Amino acid sequence: MFGAIYRLPEQIEEAVSKMEYSIAQFKASLVRTIVITGLGGSAVGGDMLRSYAADKCPVPIFVNRGYTLPSYVGKDTLVIAVSYSGNTEETLSAYADAKRRGAQVVAVTSGGILKKQAWADGYVVVTVPGGLQPRAAAGYLFIPQMLLLQKAGLLPDCGEEITETVRVLYEMRLRLAPQVKSEHNLAKRIASRLFGKIPLIHGATGLTETIAYRWKTQLNENAQTVAFAHSYPELNHNEIVGFDVPLELIEKIEIITLTSNHNHPRVQKRIEITMGEVLANTACGRYELPAQGASELAQMFSLLYVGDYVSAYLAVLYGLDPTPVDKIVQLKNRLA
């Protein structure tokens, strides 16, 4: 897992330079809606694209995590079916649903049934390198989706943002990699804060909400701990009322707030008030983590990168191997 996390900037570079994207098969001018369908580590790229593209893409983007597609899916929908293994039953079922309804389909996968079927059906197939855990392939799974939309004229040119993202990640890993001692390694220090605690990751509607959820799922799968995520401004309308629970419960919670200077200014104000006054007399731990870089893309990936390392370091603190997810495999086998 550590090797795969370390190589995130290389994944992004490879996705730009080595993978092939042909959009010949789909008619971008007909696309009125985009639905990205996938589960777990294969859905995170869709979440990121939805957040990133919200103010850039002329058509709405939805992320679907189930067996069927919403009723609005039809010929004018671009469905991007993402499954790293190519064998996830929910995604295969949603893919079949897309085909049945005559949607324009793109498959993003390293192989499996999805690749075979999508080839046979004549759809666009983006093949990503295999051999990783799906959740460790975020660069391979996200960048192709972004470039496909760019190529289709549904997103503006994102070349400069990708270049900045890669540069920021290369710089960050000099400070986050395993050989860097805790005093200088932010991810190791955050992992120590989370040790023995229930992580509660806060983001904000827009860029960081998605990344807060990614932290939660990485903490689940890599560190094998329960974890929760919520986002501003919504959490100001419910969750803050819940911090008056008994001390022995509240002191188990460690809040990590992911911040970005792309947040709405009122959201920034809300974070200040919440972290200061609202939580002032509660015993939960709290820590604010600002994004690195200037562009939206670099900021998203910088926060994701810290979270990936934190979850792997927390696994080590718990004496666990961050790579295998036996429970997920067992459940899939049980359903087979």
Ligand code: F6R
């Ligand atoms: C495992 C992981 C899981 C899988 C999910 C779907 O590393 O991240 O969340 O992503 O079980 O499987 P795929 O990605 O193969 O469609």
